[in-house]
Amino acid sequence: MPQPLRIAIGGFALESVSFLPGAASVDDFEKAAYHGDAVITGLRGSQSPGGGFIDVLDAEGAEIVPLVYTDLGAGGSASDEAFAHYCDLLCEGLRRVRGRIDGVLLFLHGAMTTPTRTDPEREIMQAVRGVLGKDMPVFVASDLHGNISADFCEYADALFGYHYSPHTDMDETGRRAARTLVRRLRGEVAPVTVIRKPDVMLPSIFTATSIPPLSDIVAEGFAWERDHPGILDISIFCGFAYADVPQVGFSVVAVADGDQALAERAANALAERIWSARRDLMHDDMVLDLKTGIDRAYEISKTASRPVVLLEHADRLNDSTYLLDALVKRGGRRVMVPYLLDPKAAAAAIEAGEGATITLQVGGWSSERAGPPVEITGTVLYAGDKSYRGTGAMWNGYPIRLGPTAVIDTGDIVVSLVSRYVFAIDLDPFTQFGLDVNDFDIVLLRSKTHFRAVYEPIAEAVLIVDTPDWGPADLTTLPYKNARPGLFPLDRQARAAFR
Numbered sequence: 001m002p003q004p005l006r007i008a009i010g011g012f013a014l015e016s017v018s019f020l021p022g023a024a025s026v027d028d029f030e031k032a033a034y035h036g037d038a039v040i041t042g043l044r045g046s047q048s049p050g051g052g053f054i055d056v057l058d059a060e061g062a063e064i065v066p067l068v069y070t071d072l073g074a075g076g077s078a079s080d081e082a083f084a085h086y087c088d089l090l091c092e093g094l095r096r097v098r099g100r101i102d103g104v105l106l107f108l109h110g111a112m113t114t115p116t117r118t119d120p121e122r123e124i125m126q127a128v129r130g131v132l133g134k135d136m137p138v139f140v141a142s143d144l145h146g147n148i149s150a151d152f153c154e155y156a157d158a159l160f161g162y163h164y165s166p167h168t169d170m171d172e173t174g175r176r177a178a179r180t181l182v183r184r185l186r187g188e189v190a191p192v193t194v195i196r197k198p199d200v201m202l203p204s205i206f207t208a209t210s211i212p213p214l215s216d217i218v219a220e221g222f223a224w225e226r227d228h229p230g231i232l233d234i235s236i237f238c239g240f241a242y243a244d245v246p247q248v249g250f251s252v253v254a255v256a257d258g259d260q261a262l263a264e265r266a267a268n269a270l271a272e273r274i275w276s277a278r279r280d281l282m283h284d285d286m287v288l289d290l291k292t293g294i295d296r297a298y299e300i301s302k303t304a305s306r307p308v309v310l311l312e313h314a315d316r317l318n319d320s321t322y323l324l325d326a327l328v329k330r331g332g333r334r335v336m337v338p339y340l341l342d343p344k345a346a347a348a349a350i351e352a353g354e355g356a357t358i359t360l361q362v363g364g365w366s367s368e369r370a371g372p373p374v375e376i377t378g379t380v381l382y383a384g385d386k387s388y389r390g391t392g393a394m395w396n397g398y399p400i401r402l403g404p405t406a407v408i409d410t411g412d413i414v415v416s417l418v419s420r421y422v423f424a425i426d427l428d429p430f431t432q433f434g435l436d437v438n439d440f441d442i443v444l445l446r447s448k449t450h451f452r453a454v455y456e457p458i459a460e461a462v463l464i465v466d467t468p469d470w471g472p473a474d475l476t477t478l479p480y481k482n483a484r485p486g487l488f489p490l491d492r493q494a495r496a497a498f499r
């Protein structure tokens, strides 16, 4: 019998809005971290890249060597200390098993920044290569919103991105990486990887892969895989426009079986396609100003039998208050405001206890762009620490930890206050607290695309509202310093080409 494969797995991920003040600390990352065997027990069966790695390695009878795995989701930068801490943990773990493993699988988001770094993922890969050398196969899974640099891609033997947003294929992306690694180790394939970067960046709100022309471009990526047996894998990364880095924006990554020219042809064709479609990828007509959005929500909900979703998409830290403020002032509708991130307000409500009536200032703490805090008075329906396994299309089985949480009912509006950054993208914010989405006229979400899998089928309408927080639809309003010249839509000439 052949020796079982020994594969090290790890992950370190954060999608960073580099414009936001503050930075995620080691403590913050630790709240989402798995170490040692907990990497395997915590992620096995989950809809995550790590879950996908484990799935394939289990089926292969491989021995899994767990490193560290922490995915903080989205927020501001990582602190330089946190970067150094987890980069060192990954490298120390690899140093301990160097010479006794066959390959490595990592999950690195691709859009992390730190206060002094614009491409931390490249530095992690450089450090990993420093430990392992260039011959050890290191395969990487990344987020569709990764700003992938040519250097980061170069250090990986092969790179795999989510195909979809909402990210319903995070585990499948991990499986793609793991399967290809296993085939490589068995000598069945010899992956070569090519990256191309069209000079186009998209606001996250327009990265829903179900909407044309992005849906067509994703389908063309699949067509390359289908029609060319030499193509092992295609990833189309939409990038993350709110990280001000030179490599911001789209990337196409093609992995071919030993055929560099074929990988180049595929990546070139798809990159040119994205450049040609750049104007049509911007759906400015989908975005409403605040007053129009609220007016329309009230109008529709007058006769609707299903809830209207209002999307405060420019909010990057789940604490924007523009829509909440307007809804509180207007009143007269039953509104759910799930997962407003405000640990202080949550703690105060927990202190008061379930059943108490309390007045709180909520939200509006992350920066001056989040809007001022809003005063609410209501009854505490729930107070306590809350964790559960997600149930929606994207987070099925994934451990969700909200931390200290309180649900407040003002009569018109139910606000859930949480202590951890978790997007409301499925029905768990209702069902976990004994609420029913159908009892509400309006649901205020802060997601960009991930809510669509669950909410599109059940909502009467989805209204996208632009507010002045750090994730606006109009990228020309942001103070970029590092984004490379020539990028659409920042560059005047790239824009003028359409007139």
Ligand SMILES: [Zn+2]
Binding pocket: 143, 144, 145, 167
């Ligand atoms: Zn993403």
